Amino acid sequence: MSSDINLVSKQKIGAGKRKTIIRLRIGAILSLAFVLISSVLLFLINTLNSPTQIKSEQDGALARISSMNRKAVELNVVTERLLSISEILNSRVKYNDLVSLLFKDKPEDIETSSLLIDQNTISFSVNSISLISINEYLKKIIKITSENKAFSNLTIESLSSNIRSGEYTLLLKVFINGPKN
Numbered sequence: 001m002s003s004d005i006n007l008v009s010k011q012k013i014g015a016g017k018r019k020t021i022i023r024l025r026i027g028a029i030l031s032l033a034f035v036l037i038s039s040v041l042l043f044l045i046n047t048l049n050s051p052t053q054i055k056s057e058q059d060g061a062l063a064r065i066s067s068m069n070r071k072a073v074e075l076n077v078v079t080e081r082l083l084s085i086s087e088i089l090n091s092r093v094k095y096n097d098l099v100s101l102l103f104k105d106k107p108e109d110i111e112t113s114s115l116l117i118d119q120n121t122i123s124f125s126v127n128s129i130s131l132i133s134i135n136e137y138l139k140k141i142i143k144i145t146s147e148n149k150a151f152s153n154l155t156i157e158s159l160s161s162n163i164r165s166g167e168y169t170l171l172l173k174v175f176i177n178g179p180k181n
Contacts (some may be wrong), residue, residue, distance in 0.1 A: 093176055098122060098150055102174065105140050107133045113169065123157070125171040134159075134170050145174055152177045 095117050102122065103112065110133050116123040128134050138156075145151040157171040 093150070095122070098174075098176065101144060101148065102141065107137055109133050110137050120176050122174045122176065123172070125169055127167045127169050129166050129168070131168050134168055138170065138172075141172065141174075150177055151175065 099115070099117070099122060102124070106112070106126070107128075109130055110126050110128045112124060113127050114123075114125045126134065126137065128137075142154060145154040151174055153175040155173045155175070157173050158169075159171075160169045161167070162169070
């Protein structure tokens, strides 16, 4: 009798349970599919980007950077050496220019018999059979040494004559200003 009193039929109760079970099964299948796809993706990511491969790529990059750093240091050292050499060359006295300046306007009948270059002096002797040519040359040397700041002093060491050959010898010493540091 009590079963007759229930207004809800048993078929409706069974249909609701079946819908719930179907929903649970679909949810379980979807969850299983999600876990399966996630696992496969994680496996592929780990396979493609293994820690050893990443470590080896990192070591390779560090080696390239170290190599470039070593080359940069070597380049820097070479550049520093070149700058130092250039600075030394620029601060040195250019003796060849000074000697050329002293002998550029030498008269034709005057011969240079000796030339001695020291750190601060240029000593040289000239010979000629004409005392007038020696005088002209001496005037030119006096003018050159007084106008050029590279020379600090001019000294006539000696003026001699050789009676047998008829030559006059003039020995001069030119003092050079040192390099500017």
